[in-house]
Structures are given as C-alpha cells and as structure tokens.
Amino acid sequence: MGPDLKGSSTYFMAYKAELDRILEALDATETLEGLQLIVEQVCEVFGVDHAMYLWVETAGNHYYFGTYSEAWTGRYLDKAYSRVDPVVVGCYQRFHPVDWKRLDWNPKPAREFLKDAMEHGVGNQGYAIPIRGPNGQFALFTLSHNCGDAAWEKLVAKYNRDFILVAHYFNRKVLELEPSRTAEQAQPLSPREVDALTLLAIGYSRAQVAQTLAISEHTLRVYIESARFKLGAINTTHAIARAVSLGLIVV
Amino acid sequence: MGPDLKGSSTYFMAYKAELDRILEALDATETLEGLQLIVEQVCEVFGVDHAMYLWVETAGNHYYFGTYSEAWTGRYLDKAYSRVDPVVVGCYQRFHPVDWKRLDWNPKPAREFLKDAMEHGVGNQGYAIPIRGPNGQFALFTLSHNCGDAAWEKLVAKYNRDFILVAHYFNRKVLELEPSRTAEQAQPLSPREVDALTLLAIGYSRAQVAQTLAISEHTLRVYIESARFKLGAINTTHAIARAVSLGLIVV
DNA sequence: TGCGGCCTCGCTATTTCGGGGGAGGACCTG
DNA sequence: CAGGTCCTCCCCCGAAATAGCGAGGCCGCA
Numbered sequence: 182m183g184p185d186l187k188g189s190s191t192y193f194m195a196y197k198a199e200l201d202r203i204l205e206a207l208d209a210t211e212t213l214e215g216l217q218l219i220v221e222q223v224c225e226v227f228g229v230d231h232a233m234y235l236w237v238e239t240a241g242n243h244y245y246f247g248t249y250s251e252a253w254t255g256r257y258l259d260k261a262y263s264r265v266d267p268v269v270v271g272c273y274q275r276f277h278p279v280d281w282k283r284l285d286w287n288p289k290p291a292r293e294f295l296k297d298a299m300e301h302g303v304g305n306q307g308y309a310i311p312i313r314g315p316n317g318q319f320a321l322f323t324l325s326h327n328c329g330d331a332a333w334e335k336l337v338a339k340y341n342r343d344f345i346l347v348a349h350y351f352n353r354k355v356l357e358l359e360p361s362r363t364a365e366q367a368q369p370l371s372p373r374e375v376d377a378l379t380l381l382a383i384g385y386s387r388a389q390v391a392q393t394l395a396i397s398e399h400t401l402r403v404y405i406e407s408a409r410f411k412l413g414a415i416n417t418t419h420a421i422a423r424a425v426s427l428g429l430i431v432v
Numbered sequence: 433m434g435p436d437l438k439g440s441s442t443y444f445m446a447y448k449a450e451l452d453r454i455l456e457a458l459d460a461t462e463t464l465e466g467l468q469l470i471v472e473q474v475c476e477v478f479g480v481d482h483a484m485y486l487w488v489e490t491a492g493n494h495y496y497f498g499t500y501s502e503a504w505t506g507r508y509l510d511k512a513y514s515r516v517d518p519v520v521v522g523c524y525q526r527f528h529p530v531d532w533k534r535l536d537w538n539p540k541p542a543r544e545f546l547k548d549a550m551e552h553g554v555g556n557q558g559y560a561i562p563i564r565g566p567n568g569q570f571a572l573f574t575l576s577h578n579c580g581d582a583a584w585e586k587l588v589a590k591y592n593r594d595f596i597l598v599a600h601y602f603n604r605k606v607l608e609l610e611p612s613r614t615a616e617q618a619q620p621l622s623p624r625e626v627d628a629l630t631l632l633a634i635g636y637s638r639a640q641v642a643q644t645l646a647i648s649e650h651t652l653r654v655y656i657e658s659a660r661f662k663l664g665a666i667n668t669t670h671a672i673a674r675a676v677s678l679g680l681i682v683v
Numbered sequence: 684t685g686c687g688g689c690c691t692c693g694c695t696a697t698t699t700c701g702g703g704g705g706a707g708g709a710c711c712t713g
Numbered sequence: 714c715a716g717g718t719c720c721t722c723c724c725c726c727g728a729a730a731t732a733g734c735g736a737g738g739c740c741g742c743a
Contacts, residue, residue, distance in 0.1 A: 193445075194444075204593065237682070273566065273679040274566050274678075274679055275566060276565040276566060276569075276603060276604055276607050277604050277607075277608075311566075313564035313565070314527040314564070315524065315525050315526060315527060315562075316525075317568070318527075342455065342597055345596075345597060345600055346593055346596060346597065349596055349600075352527060353527055353528050356527050356528075357528075371718080371719060371720085372719090373719075373720065373721095374719095381669055381673075382669065382670065382673035383670060383673070384665060384666035384667050384669065384670030386667070386698090386699070386700095387699075387700070388699085396720085396721070396722090397721075397722055397723080399721085399722060399723060399724085400720075400721050400722060400723095402700085402701085402702095403720085403721080403722090404720085405700095405701095406701085406702085407719090414635060415635035416635050416637070416700085416701075416729095417669060417700075417701085418632055418633065418635065418668060418669050418672050419633065419634060419635030421669050421672055421673050421676075422633035422634070422672050422673070422676050422683045423683060425568070425672075425673050425676040425677050425683075426676050426682075426683040428524070428568050428570065431489070431568055431677075432568075432673045432674060432676075432677040540711080540712095622688080622689060622690085623689090624689075624690065625689095637728090637729070637730090638729075638730070639729085647690080647691070647692090648691075648692055648693080650691085650692060650693060650694085651690070651691050651692060651693095653730090653731085654690080654691080654692090655689095655690085656730095656731095657731090657732090658689090667730090667731080668730075668731085
C-alpha cells in the first residue's frame with residue numbers, strides 16, 4: 182500500500198475486496214485442488230506471471246502448488262534443485278521476505294540453476310516469502326514475473342504486506358489439509374529427556390552430561406533411550422537431529 | 433476487515449492509515465526502546481488493553497516487549513511460566529493464531545498460572561500469534577483485553593489479519609536488532625561433508641554412510657572431522673546439532 | 684604455475700555408546 | 714486406589730566412534 186494508493190480510495194477498495202476474496206477462499210478451501218486454483222487467482226490479483234507455494238521436505242517429497250510449467254517443476258524435482266536453488270537456501274536462513282536479486286547467485290551450481298530456470302520461463306523477477314510451521318516445517322511462497330527492475334520494485338512495494346498474508350493463509354490451509362506430518366510426530370519429551378538431549382547436542386559426552394545433571398550415567402542412558410524411542414530415532418545422533426529439527430531442543 | 437467495514441470506507445481508510453503508520457514505524461525503528469513504544473501504540477490502534485511480543489528461549493533469557501505490569505512480567509520470568517503457560521505451550525505446536533479460550537487450561541499448573549495471571553490484570557480475553565524464525569526461533573505476539581466474549585470475537589474477526597502483519601513485522605525488527613543469532617554464521621560445508629552429516633543425522637552408522645556414499649569409512653571420517661572443525665563442534669553429535677540448527681542440512 | 688581446498692585411501696589404540704536385562708519410589712489422574 | 718509416567722540406580726559386553734599419525738590426485742583460482 183504505497184502512498185500513491187491513499188488517494189485513490191475506490192481502486193484501493195476494489196483491490197482490497199479482491200484480496201479479501203482470495204483470503205476467504207483460502208479459509209474456505211477444503212481440497213488440495215482448491216489451493217491450485219487459488220494460486221492461479223493470486224497471479225491475477227497481483228498481476229504477476231507466476232505464483233508458487235512449496236513446502237520443502239526432508240526426503241524430497243515436496244508439496245507444491247504453482248503456475249510453473251510441468252516441465253520445470255518436474256526438472257526441479259528430478260535434479261533436486263531445492264538443494265541448490267538460492268531462493269530456498271537463502272530463505273532458509275532468513276525471516277524477512279527477500280527479492281531474488283538480493284540473493285547470492287555466484288556459486289556455480291546456482292548459476293547453472295538460474296540459467297536452467299530462465300530457459301523454462303520462470304521469469305527474471307521474483308519475491309520469496311519464507312514460512313515456518315511447527316515441528317520445523319519450512320515452506321516458501323514465491324511470486325515471479327518478467328519485467329524491469331523499477332516496475333517490479335513498485336509492485337513489491339505495493340503488495341508485499343499482502344504477499345505475507347497470502348503466504349501465511351496458504352500454509353495455514355496446507356497444514357490443515359495435511360495433518361499427517363503434524364499428527365505423526367507430537368511425542369513430547371519429558372523435562373529430563375530434554376535436558377539430556379540438549380546437553381548432548383552441545384557436545385557433552387555422556388559422562389559430562391551425567392555430571393552436569395547430577396545423575397548417574399546409567400540413569401542418563403535411560404533418558405536417552407527413552408527419548409530415542411519417542412522420537413523414533415535409531416541412535417543418539419538421529420535423536421538429536423530430530424529433536425533439533427522438531428524444535429524440541431534449542432542448540 | 434469484516435463485511436461491516438466494506439461500506440464505511442472513510443473509517444476504514446483512517447484505520448488503515450493508522451495501521452500503516454505502525455508498520456512503517458516498525459520498519460523504521462532502530463532501537464529496542466522504539467519497539468516498546470510501538471507495542472503501546474498497537475494497543476491504541478486496535479483498542480485493546482495489552483499487547484506483547486515475547487521471544488521464547490529455552491535458555492530462559494526471554495526477549496520481551498509489552499504493556500503488562502512489571503510485577504507480572506517479573507513473576508512470569510521468576511516462575512519460568514513459559515514452560516507452563518498454555519499460550520506458549522499451545523502455540524508452539526500450532527501455526528494458526530489462537531484465541532486463549534481455545535487452549536487447554538485443564539492441567540493443574542495451567543490453572544494455577546491462569547489464576548495468577550488474572551490477579552495481575554492480564555485480562556480475560558486474548559489472542560496469540562505464533563511466529564517462527566530461522567534456527568528454530570520461536571516468538572509470540574499476543575493481544576489481551578478485558579471484555580465479553582461477543583465483543584472480543586468481533587474485534588478479533590475485524591483485526592486478526594492485521595495482527596499477523598504486526599506480529600511478523602515485530603519479529604522481523606527484533607531479529608534485525610538482535611544480531612547475535614545471525615552473527616553465528618558458520619563456514620559453508622563442502623558437498624561431501626553435507627552428504628556425510630545428512631546421512632549421519634538420519635541415523636546411519638559410519639559404515640552405512642560410507643557404503644551409501646561409496647567411499648571408505650576412513651574417507652568418511654575425514655569429512656566428519658572436517659565438518660566438525662568448520663562447525664566448531666567437539667564431537668559428531670554436536671556437529672549434527674549445529675548443522676541442523678544452522679540449516680546446513682535438512683533432516 | 685603455484686597454492687589451497689576437496690576427495691580419496693590407509694593404520695592402531697583408546698574411549699565411548701548401544702542394547703539387553705531389572706528395580707524401586709514419587710507424582711498425578713481417573 | 715490402580716495405572717500411568719517420570720525419575721533414579723545397577724549389572725555386562727560387543728559394537729561403534731574418536732584421536733593421532735600419513736599420503737596422493739584433482740580442480741579452481743590467482
């Protein structure tokens with residue numbers, strides 16, 4: 182909502198009504214197909230070529246809704262581009278939404294990825310909003326377009342707050358429609374288990390942890406085993422990784 | 433933005449201008465004191481008794497800006513209420529903002545906490561927005577008020593989208609002003625090191641990792657040691673924890 | 684053409700971890 | 714009060730990780 186809009190109340194209200202319609206549709210949707218339709222509507226409302234929601238997953242089974250060509254999305258998955266894509270990599274370290282131009286495209290794999298993306302009509306401008314949910318969930322909402330820098334900056338300045346809302350609502354709905362992830366792993370750890378894993382995660386040996394917690398090493402081992410069991414982990418390292426990634430402990 | 437507002441464009445625009453002012457102030461603030469002032473303004477704009485931003489840390493050093501009395505905030509910290517507070521506990525598992533009423537206040541510690549909170553004038557109504565940042569950061573933005581259910585629901589329905597924006601902008605600025613998190617940028621890992629740590633993080637033993645990567649276990653060890661060195665970790669578990677928490681590997 | 688980083692392979696000895704048991708007391712909830 | 718969870722302690726032994734050495738080839742960058 183740039184200053185230029187404050188005067189043109191009617192146009193502003195009309196746009197807001199459209200945005201409202203999108204957000205309400207996001208609230209009302211009950212199917213994944215509905216989300217795909219909404220992505221397309223988002224493009225129209227904001228006047229951009231492409232919009233995309235991508236839930237970046239561990240194993241590579243990405244959750245995707247977007248307007249990119251199937252050729253490109255297929256290629257993206259095949260080549261496991263999410264490990265290279267500066268948008269994904271960069272957003273993972275940020276909270277603030279970010280313009281593609283401000284990312285680091287220098288590494289060779291990134292340059293090759295960019296070239297490939299361009300050839301698939303992704304667009305030269307883009308704006309990405311990182312989204313995080315419980316249990317370390319991470320997703321991206323991205324809008325991309327083909328235009329000059331000035332026009333793009335103006336568009337982003339105008340809409341970026343609404344981008345955040347749409348991204349947020351989108352993720353909200355995806356989490357709602359896909360409860361498997363959240364339901365699958367909700368086993369809370371006991372305080373002592375958290376203590377044990379936390380100290381292990383900062384590099385303490387079992388002996389040190391036991392001493393720090395003022396318990397015997399045998400007791401400690403019971404906690405670790407118990408935590409391992411709750412986390413479905415097959416060894417301590419795995420348990421630590423899961424606990425950190427689920428946000429159960431903070432390193 | 434309830435339907436009742438769509439007719440009264442002037443009032444709507446006036447409110448939007450106020451919201452804009454808040455968000456712009458949030459963008460412009462350069463000090464933590466400024467954030468405290470903004471919290472107070474947020475209360476005025478939305479017409480609620482209290483607003484609060486709380487960055488929940490495991491270590492206990494909470495980041496707080498809010499309008500609650502010092503008696504209450506002090507008590508909250510002293511008693512480590514963030515481990516009991518259903519708002520914190522509940523939001524930690526959710527993505528969707530949540531009304532206090534919809535939380536589970538049954539556990540005995542929660543009931544005692546509630547009683548204590550009431551006596552300190554926290555208010556009977558509340559709305560909490562969970563916020564997540566990189567490296568497992570977790571924060572809450574909360575608005576609370578003293579009023580009837582109907583009035584509160586109406587207020588939430590009217591403003592909840594804007595609550596999200598304010599919460600988001602608030603956290604954005606806090607992260608910006610608190611560089612300690614971002615300062616701990618580690619050296620990038622080599623691809624092979626990432627492979628090694630990733631497989632270790634999903635529970636593979638060194639032998640399995642070596643086999644999967646089709647390298648000798650000795651080579652693997654060099655990667656692990658190298659990664660440990662880069663991450664400043666004192667053992668593999670520590671390295672995994674840091675790599676996961678820094679987002680260098682995804683589990 | 685260096686230099687440095689990355690990837691690859693090897694040895695031995697010591698320390699640590701993992702899995703398998705069992706057992707008692709404290710606390711809260713239904 | 715029973716049943717569940719949590720916290721605490723103890724045994725043994727095989728498997729795994731760690732620490733300390735060294736060595737060579739490949740590649741990109743200056």
